[in-house]
Amino acid sequence: MRLAPSRGADAALIIWCLLTFCFSFFGSILTLWATFKHNAIKLNCISVHLIKNIAIADIGFAVFVIAPITLAIITKKWVFGRTHCIITGLLLQFFAFADSNMICALSISKLLLIVMPLQSNSWAKNWYVTGM
Numbered sequence: 001m002r003l004a005p006s007r008g009a010d011a012a013l014i015i016w017c018l019l020t021f022c023f024s025f026f027g028s029i030l031t032l033w034a035t036f037k038h039n040a041i042k043l044n045c046i047s048v049h050l051i052k053n054i055a056i057a058d059i060g061f062a063v064f065v066i067a068p069i070t071l072a073i074i075t076k077k078w079v080f081g082r083t084h085c086i087i088t089g090l091l092l093q094f095f096a097f098a099d100s101n102m103i104c105a106l107s108i109s110k111l112l113l114i115v116m117p118l119q120s121n122s123w124a125k126n127w128y129v130t131g132m
Contacts, residue, residue, distance in 0.1 A: 051106070
């Protein structure tokens with residue numbers, strides 16, 4: 001048995017998607033602007049680069065995943081075609097995987113800074129060169 005969603009559930013989902021899009025997109029733009037233009041985040045270079053990459057992945061998720069899904073919820077049909085539907089599903093997995101891996105890398109780099117504070121400069125330079 002399939003239950004039809006109510007108008008309230010649709011409205012709540014649309015509001016959630018719009019809020020998620022706005023906070024994700026504009027928050028990530030603000031983060032990138034603050035880090036590139038003003039060098040506002042005072043952390044080691046690896047952490048700053050990981051935060052920038054997380055912001056870029058969040059922008060991609062907002063634009064290429066949340067926006068089309070929100071439009072599909074509003075119109076109650078997928079308006080972009082089958083190929084774009086498949087690409088949106090792949091991008092959803094890609095950006096979620098990229099975000100989670102970069103957050104794990106950020107946590108590991110912070111852990112290593114706490115555990116080995118004296119060796120952090122030497123491994124940070126080597127890791128940065130390896131990552132580039």
